[in-house]
Amino acid sequence: MQLDELKAIAEKKKASAKKVCLRTCLSAGCISSQSDVLHKNLATEVKAAGLENDVEVRRVGCMGFCGQGPLVGVDHKEGKEELFEFVKPDDAKAIVSHLKGGACDVQKGDPQHPFFAKQVKIVRANGGIVDPENIEDYLAIGGYQALHHALTEMNSESIIDTITKSGLRGRGGAGFPSGIKWGTVAKSPGAKKYVVCNGDEGDPGAFMDRSVLESDPHLVLEGMAIAAHAVGADQGFLYVRAEYPLAISRLQIAIKQAKALGLLGSGIFETPFNFNVDIRIGAGAFVCGEETALLASIEGERGMPRPRPPFPAVKGLWGCPTLLNNVETFANISAIINKGADWYASFGTEKSKGTKVFALTGKIKNNGLIEVPMGIPLRQIVEEMGGGAPDGHSVKSVQTGGPSGGCIPAEHLDTPVDYESLGKLGSIMGSGGMVVMDDTTNMVEIAKFYMEFCMDESCGKCIPCRAGTVQMFHLLEKITQRKATKRDLDKLEELCDMVKNTSLCGLGQTAPNPIQSTLRFFRSEYEALLQPDATGAPVGANGTAKAH
């Protein structure tokens, strides 16, 4: 494969575009509401109406507005765009007749709704537009040209320099600067190196990575290949959780198609660069998202974390230097190579560059996936894009960062969404879960929910996390059952501090966050549940025993 051949395929594909394109979301969310049947029906109806030459019926990935799904997008060649929401398989006929000017009572969405209008799409630019199972779609929008550029015009140093200058930080949760990580792997001595993509996505309520993998698998593969060239690796692993079968099958198709065109495999773009990617499937443990546990799992060992250092960048898979990044991190790479570090750094804040994908869920009118520039005030996401809490309720708090994160109370909604600002409020950016809670939510129950999750998902290796999460969960249960006293709350706080400071890996180290953050902003909800102890000592900080 040479660049002109690549461009020829892209041009041919573009030239074959029909007057109208009917895009149906065939991501897991919409499929669960029968969008696969709908997609077939649309094809049948288009044929029945004799419109095959004018209308393309395209399978696409996630369009983002998942709460309104199944979604069908209609692109007219002259530029008009339409959106249909809550489309049922039986609506196919009506939609096709609408193309011929007929009446159609399927609910219409507004492509200019703030939910869409306020987004800046880099990672999700092709999501809901390209057919994830057809590499030609990806090539038509310029796919794999960044890889060509990186292989022929750039070297390890200049690529890493570009990534560093772009300010890209890891999207897996901790926000570690990607350029520094790439540089460490590149510099680590070793004949064999690996690139690993973390698609384990275990946070409750998070589905950003699934959507990227299901909607645009080549984007991630291209990012991994560029990374491999930069760090000197020739083998990649994509670790995907078993609960994502559709993502896995689309990745398999994508890898096969890329190989067939010589975009993966040996001698890519007729350079000496070889890169193969294999898929590894997780077995349902949250902790396998932790990098050292993930690597152990790939090696066929029990997925348990080990102390760092040595970091994977120095000693990873089978002792070799290994670059491990999150799905979304890799999905940013080709855009940065194509458009440059400065372009990328023009989005976001001083220390948090680019965009971030969030899964906006919970007690909010507009559910779905959004990609926003870093630094956007939380209020804009929740109120303008999300439409606030439904059924006349008000937003009480926004949870970010899943079981490692915290709850941001409504009075702090003007906080800009960036790594530092969220950290100051005792939460974290995390991988992109954003759960909105309304005024009916009991914050102690929320803390208990996350603690139960951590308790069940603790790998059991280290004592503070294994035994500490059990005791913390029991104390929270005692509190919610109104059987606890001030002493129990003190014990809980002491355990939070101890588990955080002594646990081996990030799971235990961050497990107390949901408790600490709800205690920080909603302490009175805990205190209201406490009982006076045997000494009759008063409950609560203000020294008054609360009556029940």
Next chain:
Amino acid sequence: MAAKTLTINGQQVTAEEGATVLQVARDAKINIPTLCHLDGMKDVGACRLCIVEVVGTPKLLPACTTVIAEGMEIKTESDRLRKYRKMTLELLFAERNHVCAVCVANGHCELQTLAYEQGVDHVRYDYLFPKWGVDTTHERFGMDHNRCILCSRCVRACVEIEGAATKSIAGRGAKSKIISDLNEPWGEADSCTSCGKCVQSCPTGALFNKGSTVAEMEHDRSHLDYVVTAREKKLWVTHA
């Protein structure tokens, strides 16, 4: 190998590059409590009792897996460390059934000794008393899961020293359990060579020689040490 100079509790020590904080401290006769560490086996940093403070590092580090660096200033004792170690031991006592008075290892147990040493005089957490079984299917040894602290020393002894890999961990979190082969009764585990290295490595009364009654089970670490030392020094290699 280059030598590194560092201080532990203000005392200056010199050690070889690549040594761990625990090795250096022990050579200098400075006691650091440990449970999952056993000489001759890979360290896993699991029990967290050996945590130390290192000046300039915000995180507490496990001495057993932290490699020394030039100029390191290490503190092995502080109020905070003592408090955390005590809590860790309390959590263990509350987690499973550790009633020393009726245990085969009473008086010869590392958990018990550490509890005395660290001043654990009571446990403030609710005892969970889960009902784990006792596996007495092996003809020579027994395993009482109620006494197990999941330190994984038996697992490592079995794979690293004996090379049998009979023992491993199944399940996760508090539900983790030491198993033989693919969760067979120990007596039916084909890979077990009946060497007893796991038994000798166990810090508590979880693994015992059959026939021992209360306070009779003394673990003989020299058994393990002998094999490891002999292997490191290649005592079995015949030089022709």
